[in-house]
Amino acid sequence: MxxxxxxxxxxxxxxxxxxxxxxxxxxxxxxxxxxTPKYESTARIYVTAEVSGDISAASAANYLAIQRVQSYAELAHSREVLQRVISRLKLDTSPAALDAKISSRVTDLTVIIEITARDPSAAQAQEIAKAESEVLAEYLTEIETPFGKTSSPIKATIVDPASYNGEQVSPxxxxxxxxxxxxxxxxxxxxxxxRDLLDQTVSSTEDVEKTLDTPVLATIQYESDVPKHPLLTEAASHSSRVEAFRLLRTNLQFLDIDTRPRSLVITSAIPSEGKTSTATNLAIALAQTGLRVLLVDGDLRRPKVASLLGLERSVGLTTVLVGRSELQDSIQKHTDSGIFFLASGPIPPNPTEVLQSRAAQELFDRVSQMFDMVIIDGPPLLPVSDAAIMARDVDGAILVVRHGKTTKDQLRQAALRLAQVDANLLGVTVNMTPKRGGKSYGYGYGYGYGPEKQKS
Structure with a gap:
C-alpha cells in the first residue's frame, strides 16, 4: 500500500x-x-582486591575481583543478605517481598556494584538501600575470608552512600x-x-470502477437536512447536493449524443440506498432545464414518491393498465418543481405480472413519446425482478449504490440481473457519500407488502 x-x-x-x-x-x-508512587535510592559499592606481595599476586587478586564482581552483585538477592537487612531495619516483610524492591547491577567495564531500592516512601527507600549496601559489603568480606584467616583478599567499599530522592520515579x-x-x-x-481490507462495501468511485465496467455518473454527498428537506426545490442553489444532481443531469445528457436516452429506470441493489430521492431529484434537475419530465412511481410494492411529493397515489400506473382511468387524467403536476407525475396507483397482488404485461410495455412506449424524459422509480433489483423487467422496456437504467452499505458482490449481482434481461446499464450513482469527518445517514426502507412507514 x-x-x-x-x-x-x-x-x-x-x-x-x-x-x-x-x-x-x-x-x-x-x-x-x-x-502507587515509588521513590528510589541508590548506593554504590567498589570492590577491590587487597594488594600485598609481588606484582603477580596483585594482578591475580585484581583478576579475581573482576571475574567475581557479577556474582557479588547477585548475592544482593540472596536470602541471607535479605534476612540480615530485615533484621537490621526490623521490617515486617519477607525476603521475597524485600527482594522485589531491590535491584543490583555491575556498572559496565568496572568493579562497581550499584544497589537500588524502591519504596512508596522516599525515606524508607533510602533506609533499605543503605542497609542493603552495608550488609552486602560485610557479607562479601565474610565469605571471601579464607578458612583460618582473619582477613579477606576482597575489599568492598561503599563509595556512594544511599541517596535521598524526593521525586517519584514511577509512575x-x-x-x-x-x-x-x-x-x-x-x-x-x-x-x-x-477493517479496510476486510470491508467489501462500496466506499469510493474506484470501488465501483474496479467492480463494474460502468461509469460513475455522480456522487451525492450527505447533507444533514435531507430527511427534513429531501427535494432539490427545498435546498440552497449552491449546496453540494444540488451541484451533484446538476452533474448527474449533465453526464446523463452526454452519455450518447446520437441516441440520448429518453426513458430510464432508477433502481438499486438492495433497499435503503436512496433510489427514490435520487429518481425524484434527477427529474426535478432535468425539469429545471426546461424539459417536460414525467416521473413514474414504478415501485408497485412499496411506493414512496407520492408521499415525497405530497401528491395523490390512489390513481396512477395500475389504474391505467387495468383501464380504470385514462393516462392523461392520471398524470399529476408538481407545482413547485414543474415535473409531471404518474403515481403507482393501488398496490396489485401480482406486481411482476403487471409489469411484464404488454399493456405496461405499450404504456412506457407511449409516455416516452409524450415527454422529453421519463424517469421511473423502480424497486431494488435483488429482492424482486420488477426493476429489471422495466429496465428492459426503456432506454436504460441507473444503479444507485449507497456509500459504506452496498457491497461489491451486491453491486455485481445487481448489474448481472440487468444484463440477464439485456437491459442497458447507463451508469452508477454513489449516494450518501460522507463529508470529510462526516457520518453516513440513511432512510428506513422495509421491503415487501404492507403499509408505508418511512420515506426512502
Missing part, C-alpha cells in the same frame, strides 16, 4: 483510529492514577501517556487497515 493510499484509508477509518487512540490514553491514565504520567498515544495510534491504524 502506498503512503497516499494509507492516508486515504486513515481518512475513511478515522473513527477507528480515534477510538483506539482515546482508549489507549484513557486506559493508561486510569492505570497510572491507580498506581511517570507524561511518559506513560506519550507511549500510550503512540501505541494507540499504531493499533488504531492497524485495526483501520484490517
Amino acid at each position: 502506498e503512503f497516499r493510499e494509507l492516508l486515504r484509508m486513515v481518512q475513511r477509518r478515522w473513527l477507528t483510529v480515534v477510538v483506539f487512540f482515546l482508549l489507549a490514553l484513557i486506559g493508561t491514565g486510569v492505570v497510572t492514577y491507580a498506581m 511517570q504520567p507524561v511518559l506513560n501517556l506519550l507511549i500510550a498515544a503512540i501505541i494507540g495510534l499504531v493499533l488504531g491504524i492497524g485495526m483501520a487497515l484490517v
